Amino acid sequence: GTVPGEDHEGVKRRLVDKIAELAASDPWMKDHPPVVRFVGYDAEASEIAHDHPIVTLLQRVYEEHTGTKPEISGRQGAADTRFLNKYANTPTVIFGPGSTSVMHANDEYVSIEDFMTAIKVMALTIAEWCGVEEA
Structure with a gap:
């Protein structure tokens, strides 16, 4: 999950990119890259001000x-x-x-x-x- 103000899709994209980067530096994982799937509940955060x-x-x-x-x-x-x-x-x-x-x-x-x-x-x-x- 993300917190209010974070770019929800951007966070997911950075996570996938980081996993790909780490996999590329591993001899075995380079040839067998992990597949990342986001399943189940997945939605951006929301908030309302305490003084609303x-x-x-x-x-x-x-x-x-x-x-x-x-x-x-x-x-x-x-x-x-x-x-x-x-x-x-x-x-x-x-x-x-x-x-x-x-x-x-x-x-x-x-x-x-x-x-x-x-x-x-x-x-x-x-x-x-x-x-x-x-x-």
Whole structure:
């Protein structure tokens, strides 16, 4: 993987070039060059600024509803946020209930309380972001 700001395809190209360079200097590998294939998940990185209005809004709503500050961090993994942030001019964050320590792990779980809190925080954030006023 790459980090935000890196040229994803350029990093892959440099890796392949370096492997070819090293193989060319080896007597056996020179005649049997390795083939590099990128398989599985492979996508460029994305990021959104901590002070972006959608980030600060979500943070404020979360704090108002829970009384605690949310953890704001980067993550490695597959998410559609990269397409929305990079190509669709749609500011996007990843937010969800539970603990990252069990995220995508065997026996992953989330408590009903955390689930309901996340639903309320998301609904209030979306409503405010979209300018919905209480009736």
